[in-house]
Amino acid sequence: MFVLFLLSDTLSTHYLLYSDFTQLMFVVIALLILLVGFHLHYMMVRAGIIPMLVPRPVRREYIGLVDDILRHDEFLKLKDFFHHTNHIYDHVVRVSFISYAISKMFGMNYKAAARGGLLHDFFLYDWRERKASDESRALHGKEHPHIALENARMHFEVSELEADIIVKHMFPKTKHLPLYRESVVVSVADKISTIYEYYCHFLRRNR
DSSP states (O other): OHHHHHHHHHHHHHHOOOSSHHHHHHHHHHHHHHHHHHHHHHHHHHTTSSOSOOOOOOHHHHHHHHHHHHTOHHHHGGGGSEETTEEHHHHHHHHHHHHHHHHHHTTSOHHHHHHHHHHTTOOOSOHHHHHTTOTTOHHHHHHHHHHHHHHHHHHSOOOHHHHHHHHHTTTTTSOSOOSSHHHHHHHHHHHHHHHHHHHHHHHHHTO
């Protein structure tokens, strides 16, 4: 836990990744819960308590679930906008696949997790331009989930579950609690991906 806290604190200090201590602790706790869950499942399989029936994520299956989004001209515009350390497209694909894999492993609605994860940052602007007039980034952080949902509904069919995933992915920065397990998974996957992206960027810069 100390290592995760130290890593998150370092990233937030250098890159202003988190707006407050509460969000930082949410990331740490969520990661710990996820790791403990995987460990307990592994131990139960080894002990013979439950069978090894965890379905493996299959890239072909994943692509089949989200191919219409990935190939959509409007969605491809996300490659034109910087986000974290690369473009938005790179980030949302990573979040989407992680969410798909976790949801499938634990018997959740992995299709909704994959599609909601892919659309969670479907905003078509450079958030750095907003920073010029909003140093706290509060405006973008609170508004972009709703902008993403509006864009998603404009171009795709969005279920109630997928809508909750998109709008609630910034919890706890946005105060509304996720209503579904898949929404929590995508929110955690988003933060895992963000930490990974900044950490890789940090390593590249300090080679």
